[in-house]
Amino acid sequence: MIMKNNCPHxxxxxxxxxxxxxxxxxxxxxxxxxxxxxxxxxxxxxTTATLQMCTPIEIVQTSPTTVLVTVSIxxxxxxxxxxxxxxxxxxxxxxxxxxxxxxxxxxxxxxxxQDSPKLFLGGYVRKDIQYSxxxxxxxxxxxxxxxxxxxxxxxxxxxxxGRDLVIPPTLFSQQLEYEFLSSKPLPSGFSPKDTLMSGxxxxxxxxxxxxxxxxxxxxxxxxxxxxxxxxxxxxxxxGGPFEEGTFRTVQEKMIILIQLQLTFQAAIAPIDQK
Numbered sequence: 001m002i003m004k005n006n007c008p009h010x011x012x013x014x015x016x017x018x019x020x021x022x023x024x025x026x027x028x029x030x031x032x033x034x035x036x037x038x039x040x041x042x043x044x045x046x047t048t049a050t051l052q053m054c055t056p057i058e059i060v061q062t063s064p065t066t067v068l069v070t071v072s073i074x075x076x077x078x079x080x081x082x083x084x085x086x087x088x089x090x091x092x093x094x095x096x097x098x099x100x101x102x103x104x105x106x107x108x109x110x111x112x113x114q115d116s117p118k119l120f121l122g123g124y125v126r127k128d129i130q131y132s133x134x135x136x137x138x139x140x141x142x143x144x145x146x147x148x149x150x151x152x153x154x155x156x157x158x159x160x161x162g163r164d165l166v167i168p169p170t171l172f173s174q175q176l177e178y179e180f181l182s183s184k185p186l187p188s189g190f191s192p193k194d195t196l197m198s199g200x201x202x203x204x205x206x207x208x209x210x211x212x213x214x215x216x217x218x219x220x221x222x223x224x225x226x227x228x229x230x231x232x233x234x235x236x237x238x239g240g241p242f243e244e245g246t247f248r249t250v251q252e253k254m255i256i257l258i259q260l261q262l263t264f265q266a267a268i269a270p271i272d273q274k
Contacts, residue, residue, distance in 0.1 A: 051120075054073055056159055068262075083133050097220055100260065122157070129150070131147055140241060
């Protein structure tokens with residue numbers, strides 16, 4: 001930003017008379033002129049991702065309003081331990097769900113393709129990892145301490161609920177406009193027996209209908225995590241037994257089995273009642 005001093009010329013000649021109020025008032029400081037700089041566009045790049053589609057293993061209607069969805073989600077990650085590990089001792093896991101959002105399909109329209117309802121599922125697996133860290137070693141022994149490390153492994157998936165269940169349709173809000181007939185005289189050149197009849201463009205009359213749909217509630221019923229952890233940077237332990245080694249980077253593959261219960265406000269018609 002460029003600052004310019006635009007103070008007016010100051011007279012140095014003494015004034016023959018200075019009133020008291022002027023002597024007691026401090027001179028005002030000259031406000032610097034601010035030259036505006038051209039505005040540079042600040043583009044915003046949205047964070048987008050193409051999510052994997054998951055075909056549910058099983059969808060069972062357990063009551064007129066509840067559905068039990070079972071899905072299997074594959075996940076893979078690489079994480080780094082804070083210190084070099086000699087061996088993984090114990091891994092405690094807890095499944096966390098942060099998003100379970102139901103998307104209903106649009107009403108069928110002749111000639112247009114019909115989508116199926118989806119369930120956006122997201123969360124993370126909290127892992128509490130205990131591992132041994134070597135402190136000193138001999139050619140035949142290794143001594144160490146137990147360390148603890150907690151890491152969150154995220155996962156996302158979109159579940160295709162298929163077309164086997166007739167889920168209550170989504171109600172859409174509407175805005176309908178209406179007009180009144182307006183009659184006005186015509187200017188010269190028209191028959192005096194005729195009038196201009198039309199809607200009044202200077203008015204706006206509208207009826208708004210708002211439907212508040214209710215999302216189904218989602219409850220985690222059961223989860224299972226099948227994992228494989230492999231060290232990918234293992235190096236021999238210097239000065240220790242020849243078969244021992246240390247590592248920090250771990251590659252993990254997981255199969256996450258999740259069972260969810262969706263509860264709708266209205267009854268669901270099974271496929272045999274279509």
